[in-house]
Amino acid sequence: xxxxxxxxxxxxxxxxxxxxxxxxxxxxxxxxxxxxxxxxxxxxxxxxxxxxxxxxxxxxxxxxxxxxxxxxxxxxxxxxxxxxxxxxxxxxxxxxxxxxxxxxxxxxxxxxxxxxxxxxxxxxxxxxxxxxxxxxxxxxxxxxxxxxxxxxxxxxxxxxxxxxxxxxxxxxxxxxxxxxxxxxxxxxxxxxxxxxxxxxxxxxxxxxxxxxxxxxxxxxxxxxxxxxxxxxxxxxxxxxxxxxx
Amino acid sequence: xxxxxxxxxxxxxxxxxxxxxxxxxxxxxxxxxxxxxxxxxxxxxxxxxxxxxxxxxxxxxxxxxxxxxxxxxxxxxxxxxxxxxxxxxxxxxxxxxxxxxxxxxxxxxxxxxxxxxxxxxxxxxxxxxxxxxxxxxxxxxxxxxxxxxxxxxxxxxxxxxxxxxxxxxxxxxxxxxxxxxxxxxxxxxxxxxxxxxxxxxxxxxxxxxxxxxxxxxxxxxxxxxxxxxxxxxxxxxxxxxxxxxxxxxxxxx
Ligand SMILES: NC(=O)c1ccc[n+]([C@@H]2O[C@H](COP(=O)([O-])OP(=O)(O)OC[C@H]3O[C@@H](n4cnc5c(N)ncnc54)[C@H](OP(=O)(O)O)[C@@H]3O)[C@@H](O)[C@H]2O)c1
Numbered sequence: 001x002x003x004x005x006x007x008x009x010x011x012x013x014x015x016x017x018x019x020x021x022x023x024x025x026x027x028x029x030x031x032x033x034x035x036x037x038x039x040x041x042x043x044x045x046x047x048x049x050x051x052x053x054x055x056x057x058x059x060x061x062x063x064x065x066x067x068x069x070x071x072x073x074x075x076x077x078x079x080x081x082x083x084x085x086x087x088x089x090x091x092x093x094x095x096x097x098x099x100x101x102x103x104x105x106x107x108x109x110x111x112x113x114x115x116x117x118x119x120x121x122x123x124x125x126x127x128x129x130x131x132x133x134x135x136x137x138x139x140x141x142x143x144x145x146x147x148x149x150x151x152x153x154x155x156x157x158x159x160x161x162x163x164x165x166x167x168x169x170x171x172x173x174x175x176x177x178x179x180x181x182x183x184x185x186x187x188x189x190x191x192x193x194x195x196x197x198x199x200x201x202x203x204x205x206x207x208x209x210x211x212x213x214x215x216x217x218x219x220x221x222x223x224x225x226x227x228x229x230x231x232x233x234x235x236x237x238x239x240x241x242x243x244x245x
Numbered sequence: 246x247x248x249x250x251x252x253x254x255x256x257x258x259x260x261x262x263x264x265x266x267x268x269x270x271x272x273x274x275x276x277x278x279x280x281x282x283x284x285x286x287x288x289x290x291x292x293x294x295x296x297x298x299x300x301x302x303x304x305x306x307x308x309x310x311x312x313x314x315x316x317x318x319x320x321x322x323x324x325x326x327x328x329x330x331x332x333x334x335x336x337x338x339x340x341x342x343x344x345x346x347x348x349x350x351x352x353x354x355x356x357x358x359x360x361x362x363x364x365x366x367x368x369x370x371x372x373x374x375x376x377x378x379x380x381x382x383x384x385x386x387x388x389x390x391x392x393x394x395x396x397x398x399x400x401x402x403x404x405x406x407x408x409x410x411x412x413x414x415x416x417x418x419x420x421x422x423x424x425x426x427x428x429x430x431x432x433x434x435x436x437x438x439x440x441x442x443x444x445x446x447x448x449x450x451x452x453x454x455x456x457x458x459x460x461x462x463x464x465x466x467x468x469x470x471x472x473x474x475x476x477x478x479x480x481x482x483x484x485x486x487x488x489x490x491x492x493x494x495x496x497x498x
Binding site: 066069098104107111115120123124145147148151154155156168170171223 | 334341342345349354356358379387394395397398402403405410478479490
């Protein structure tokens with residue numbers, strides 16, 4: 001997606017009921033874009049939940065990857081999307097603990113939600129992305145390098161990174177593929193994953209900062225970007241150097 | 246020594262199985278097609294035990310783990326794997342589901358189950374089979390590549406916590422192997438003699454496991470690809486696209 005030139009674009013954000021995805025969806029919608037937001041929950045009143053009329057919500061539970069992909073596809077057809085300018089595949093879950101004690105269903109769920117569903121959604125939306133030379137943005141994690149107490153989570157994010165690497169080459173000239181790896185961010189994700197961080201959370205990036213950094217990376221068509229917790233600091237310095245934030 | 250191999254009926258798994266039996270070890274051979282293995286088990290006079298399990302199915306994997314209740318394993322090689330090659334968006338979703346289950350969910354569930362349920366011997370070792378695509382990318386098989394990257398990072402993540410149970414971890418990054426799998430997925434005209442013999446690779450893997458190596462890039466070509474992928478990651482993936490993706494005709498899954 002080029003600069004926000006005022007033209008309304010079609011945007012998909014998965015996992016938009018909380019955290020970074022929620023902020024991304026609201027931020028794009030508040031600038032007049034048409035946003036399709038997804039999540040695992042059923043919302044009784046999406047307009048009230050997001051507070052903006054141009055966000056449409058559809059339930060697409062990624063624990064059932066093929067069903068989620070079909071739900072997204074059907075929703076885009078209902079909305080009359082003839083193309084997709086930007087898809088941010090952000091939904092994700094984690095489990096933390098000793099990998100030898102990780103239950104089979106936790107392994108399966110993380111792989112389904114974090115890897116299989118993004119793969120299947122990408123395949124399903126491909127024609128719409130090609131129609132606009134759109135951008136496919138995958139949300140990874142700095143944990144993709146490997147992490148002892150987030151072993152399956154780290155594996156799924158490394159899988160996404162590898163998927164992005166090869167698909168980017170395949171899709172060259174048809175759609176742009178990028179991966180963004182947030183560092184620790186102050187959302188509810190860790191609590192949902194069973195990790196109580198206490199004061200350490202204070203060191204984390206704010207979700208707002210993460211959302212802004214992601215949008216910047218999207219604007220710049222970066223093929224790969226890591227958002228570290230000192231992003232804010234670095235951004236300040238790089239602003240002095242590059243004249244932009 | 247008692248060993249377990251998944252995907253033991255064909256290709257690399259079969260070569261590993263035969264090598265281990267030749268060396269006088271006890272082997273549990275896991276696969277979905279077991280007719281051929283049953284014959285081999287009879288010939289082995291008790292050294293080889295066959296367990297039928299579908300690695301695409303978590304219930305089947307859990308049943309397989311339960312059947313190992315009485316065992317203490319010294320060596321486990323999580324070898325079973327499939328591929329899907331072609332244009333990413335043209336391959337049906339069901340093929341991806343199966344690919345990810347067999348290549349990723351299965352080895353993770355097996356590894357966690359084996360160590361968590363105390364089925365590994367102290368000083369035992371688990372071997373994961375990733376791919377050379379981990380260092381160079383693989384346009385034309387982006388989901389296969391994703392599962393192999395995920396395996397490599399899982400193996401790296403669990404190395405330390407598994408050491409507490411005395412279990413070591415080895416990851417293998419093989420390039421093309423001369424098996425039916427490679428035959429099916431390679432572009433037309435690809436040279437067969439550049440592929441590694443399963444027997445030779447099996448020997449290298451068993452040696453690396455014995456020595457407690459963390460990683461194995463088997464052969465000099467794999468070593469060079471690793472270096473090139475490290476130094477020029479994007480260039481190498483582009484090369485892979487030219488060598489493989491641009492030459493694929495049709496989708497295979
Ligand atoms: N927070 C961090 O430190 C951090 C670091 C690196 C990467 N990330 C990645 O950033 C992304 C966003 O994370 P976040 O921090 O914003 O977490 P979050 O606040 O928990 O938000 C995750 C979103 O994904 C949704 N989701 C969970 N399971 C789903 C399913 N089965 N189907 C559909 N949607 C599902 C959640 O729904 P509910 O509202 O129902 O929970 C929520 O909307 C994730 O991919 C995460 O892995 C986060």
